[in-house]
Amino acid sequence: MQISSRFTIAVHILECIKYFEGKIPVTSDFLSGSIGVNAVIIRRIISHLKAAGLVKVERGRNGVISSRPLDEITLYDVYVAVEAVSSEGLFHFHGNPNPKCPVGKNIHSMLDDSLREIQRVFEEKLKSIKLKDLKSITVDITE
Amino acid sequence: MQISSRFTIAVHILECIKYFEGKIPVTSDFLSGSIGVNAVIIRRIISHLKAAGLVKVERGRNGVISSRPLDEITLYDVYVAVEAVSSEGLFHFHGNPNPKCPVGKNIHSMLDDSLREIQRVFEEKLKSIKLKDLKSITVDITE
DNA sequence: TCCTCCTGTAATATTAATTGTTACATGAAA
DNA sequence: TTTCATGTAACAATTAATATTACAGGAGGA
Numbered sequence: 590m591q592i593s594s595r596f597t598i599a600v601h602i603l604e605c606i607k608y609f610e611g612k613i614p615v616t617s618d619f620l621s622g623s624i625g626v627n628a629v630i631i632r633r634i635i636s637h638l639k640a641a642g643l644v645k646v647e648r649g650r651n652g653v654i655s656s657r658p659l660d661e662i663t664l665y666d667v668y669v670a671v672e673a674v675s676s677e678g679l680f681h682f683h684g685n686p687n688p689k690c691p692v693g694k695n696i697h698s699m700l701d702d703s704l705r706e707i708q709r710v711f712e713e714k715l716k717s718i719k720l721k722d723l724k725s726i727t728v729d730i731t732e
Numbered sequence: 733m734q735i736s737s738r739f740t741i742a743v744h745i746l747e748c749i750k751y752f753e754g755k756i757p758v759t760s761d762f763l764s765g766s767i768g769v770n771a772v773i774i775r776r777i778i779s780h781l782k783a784a785g786l787v788k789v790e791r792g793r794n795g796v797i798s799s800r801p802l803d804e805i806t807l808y809d810v811y812v813a814v815e816a817v818s819s820e821g822l823f824h825f826h827g828n829p830n831p832k833c834p835v836g837k838n839i840h841s842m843l844d845d846s847l848r849e850i851q852r853v854f855e856e857k858l859k860s861i862k863l864k865d866l867k868s869i870t871v872d873i874t875e
Numbered sequence: 876t877c878c879t880c881c882t883g884t885a886a887t888a889t890t891a892a893t894t895g896t897t898a899c900a901t902g903a904a905a
Numbered sequence: 906t907t908t909c910a911t912g913t914a915a916c917a918a919t920t921a922a923t924a925t926t927a928c929a930g931g932a933g934g935a
Contacts, residue, residue, distance in 0.1 A: 590733050590734065590735055590736055590817060590818065590921075590922085591733065591817065591818050591820065591821070591822065591823060591824035592733055592822055592823045592824060593733055593824060593892090593893070593894095594824040594825060594826040594827075594893085594894085595893090595894095596823065596824075597823060597824070597825045597826050597839075597843060597847075598826050600839075600843060601826070601829065601835065601836075601839050604835050604839065604842065605833075605835045608834060608835050609835075614910095616909085616910065616911090617910075617911075618909095618910080622830055622833065623829065623830050623833040623835055623836040624826060624828075624829060624830070624836065625826065625827065625828030625829055625830055625836070626826055626828070626894085626895090627894075627895050627896070628910095629894095629895075629896075629897090629912095629913085630893095630894065630895070632910095632911065632912065632913085633912090633913090635911090636911095636912075636913090646910095646911070646912095647903085648901090648902045648903055648904095648910075648911060648912095650903075650904060650905085650908090650909060650910070651903095651904095651910095652910080652911095664846070664850075674733055674734065675733065675734050675892095677734065678734070679734065679735055680734060680735050680739065680740060681734035681735060681736060681737040681739075681740070681922095682737060682740045683737040683740050683741050683744070683767060683768065683769055684737075684768065685767075685768030685769070686744065686766065686767060686768055687765055687766050687767070687768055690748075690765065690766040691751065691869055692744065692747050692748045692751050692752075692766055692869065693744075693766045693767065693768070695867075695869045696740075696743075696744050696747065698867055699747065699866045699867045699868070699869065700740060700743060700866060702867065703807070703861050703865070703866060704740075706857070707807075707854070707857045707858060707861070710853060710854065710857045711850070711853065711854045711857070714849070714850045714853045714854070715850060718846050718849075718850070722846070723842045723843060723846060724838075724841055724842045724845065725842070726834055726835065726838045726842065733892075733893090736921090736922070736923095737922085737923085738922090738923095757881095759880085759881065759882090760881080760882075761880095761881080769923085769924085770923075770924050770925065772883095772884085772923095772924075772925075772926090773922095773923065773924070775882065775883065775884085776883090776884090778882090779882095779883075779884090789881095789882070789883095790932090791881075791882065791883095791930090791931045791932055791933095793879095793880060793881065793932075793933060793934090794881095794932095795881085818921095824893095
């Protein structure tokens with residue numbers, strides 16, 4: 590399995606807003622062209638970002654704009670906004686361990702703390718990285 | 733998305749071996765009963781564990797046995813053995829960013845280092861937990 | 876030897892999630 | 906009032922995970 594590409598697409602969208610805002614209207618069609626993904630998918634992801642308060646869309650012809658300082662948004666904010674992982678958590682636990690077996694009866698209590706802890710470390714790492722910490726866009730001066 | 737239940741099932745299998753080895757033959761049918769998952773699924777996971785050198789299966793009537801000290805096996809060993817995550821890594825990167833767009837051209841170089849670092853932290857955490865670190869099986873003395 | 880238990884694996888089905896596509900009603904600006 | 910874009914529904918396509926049935930073949934016990 591892999592974490593849904595909604596996550597990297599959402600970062601791509603935010604970076605486009607950062608780069609183009611005020612210059613070009615950042616519409617879903619425009620984003621679709623930069624990202625290489627269907628415009629409807631883009632709109633669905635934007636509606637997640639909107640619900641999370643990361644961006645705004647003013648109907649009309651202006652496209653998406655930021656609704657808080659983009660640089661301070663963390664990868665965790667984006668990850669949560671687009672529901673990159675199921676609400677049940679990072680690990681999928683098998684559903685029917687047998688309570689009549691001494692191992693089956695205890696497997697949850699044996700593993701749950703550790704799995705939660707792993708997930709916590711993973712999420713803390715996502716929280717520690719803000720958009721401003723990503724490498725900046727390099728310009729090829731020969732162009 | 734979620735990390736495949738193959739991972740928690742594999743841990744369950746190893747805990748069963750730890751608990752029952754030498755007392756009851758740990759067969760795929762027996763494991764299927766404890767885990768609540770079809771025996772063929774169990775056999776497939778066992779064949780992964782075998783390939784990774786964590787367990788042995790001697791044909792005949794003895795079921796699965798350990799092939800190295802179970803307590804020293806880390807969650808990372810199990811995670812890698814069962815291919816809980818695609819070989820491309822934890823994050824699914826969208827496939828066709830547009831090289832003609834300054835953002836599309838740079839999105840990989842902007843994100844890849846950070847994603848690798850997050851994955852590294854996640855895997856280090858898995859490596860830090862051995863089977864012996866899991867909570868032990870509790871026995872209800874009223875039984 | 877023959878029977879039985881078990882493994883390994885193929886083939887196929889089912890389910891769920893992701894991603895893609897078409898279509899269209901509606902809002903806002905020119 | 907035309908034009909451009911959004912929001913969303915409906916549905917298709919794809920992929921991964923999981924379940925199920927079936928069976929050939931190894932190994933031990935009778």
